[in-house]
Amino acid sequence: MSELSVNHLLGIKYITERDIQLIFETADHFKEVINRPIKKVPSLRDITIANLFFENSTRTRLSFELAEKRLSADVINFSAASSSVKKGETLIDTVNNILSMKVDMVVMRHPNPGAGVFLSKHIDASIVNAGDGAHEHPTQALLDCYSIREKLGDVAGKNVVIVGDILHSRVALSNIFALQKLGADVKVCGPRTLIPKHIEKLGVSVETNLMKALEWCDVANMLRVQNERMDISYFPTTREYTQQFGLNKAKLESLDKEIVVMHPGPINRGVEITSDVADSGQAIILDQVQNGVAIRMAVLYLLASKIERDEG
């Protein structure tokens, strides 16, 4: 015990299995805290956190902001739409200006892969990646694995299939790394056009038949069809996608076991998942959201404990 091996959370690729377990154990305690009548602890009262969102986000930003407030940190929010980024300021200049106001940690979402890694080489503050392009979204993967652990007892030895747009998905990549580090077997499933070439090199298998994948798995993580990232036609029509890769009650009931259904949100109801599945007892979508706050509290708490205290 009991310290993270890193000073930033840039991606699951850069952390160890032990780090993940430590985050889970800490999140267990915070989960108890956020179910109390008074849901706040004073741990981070001398820490200031900047949430820098260079790309739109609702749920991740709210979840981070709530986690920060539950830990009593001071919070400033920034979104690119209303900022000087539009006037041509560089990323380092933007962030350095914010840091000169004495900010200790940065939570950043950025459209370019590697933005967090780049920033960590140039600035002092501790950085949490809240999604960088199609690269990683580490806290989402952590909360997904945490939710599996909570539902099934353990992640090790479980079969998990990630269904949908693997190509554009940072959730998929972070999930693959996290699940594998925790000892799960991972399969990806989707149209060939949306599965990156050579993905087998990551140690995952590819399946293009959803029913076969469902029969194999304990957990199905249904990704959102990201229409905004589809610059070309990756599949003929949404209806055809839904018929082949959408999850509905009939497909679930034809299985001889009960699988766990996950979705990182926001849901396109009726596209990748039907309403009756999304709202059923097999779906843990809202548990994922609740666990997101506890996981983010754990990450922020553990990273903050590594920040050198300013004695001046």
Next chain:
Amino acid sequence: MSHKVLLNATEVHIALHRLACQLIENHDTFENTVLIGIQPRGIFLAERLKQLIEQEYKIKNVLLGYLDITFYRDDFRRSDKPLEANTTKIDFIVEDKKVVFIDDVLYTGRSIRSALTAIQSFGRPSEIELLTLIDRRFSRHLPIQPDYRGRQVDAINEEKVKVCWTENDGEDAVYLVKS
């Protein structure tokens, strides 16, 4: 490193019985009183006292909870070693109850200061008392004193008081450890 025995097993048992009796004197049937063991080391003492009160003195259903104070401490990012959290388990309401904090050693008083803040997350107790097995005199950083004490000890800062419990350390005893 040298060890000096402050209390042996018999003396620990005598102290436990006396503390249990003192609690009963003040709290009668424990109808409106809850015991709170402070994590991590206070819970052994708290469990023992609950057991004694229930088995030896036939008082039923004494409420006992565990309170972890890690997230409320004032030495976050100040101490050399990282702070490790423990389980908080309070499955009753403390609103308007008499709360007795139970810890093994009272030293600087900072843990109890944190516990006073932490317990507020579970409601507003009508009053709070403090019970410690060992009270280290002359070492307090804050104006906090125990209402019940097993034994008062004079120890200098370089010395450490170690309380051992059979269920955790293999024996009941209290040592003064000099490094």
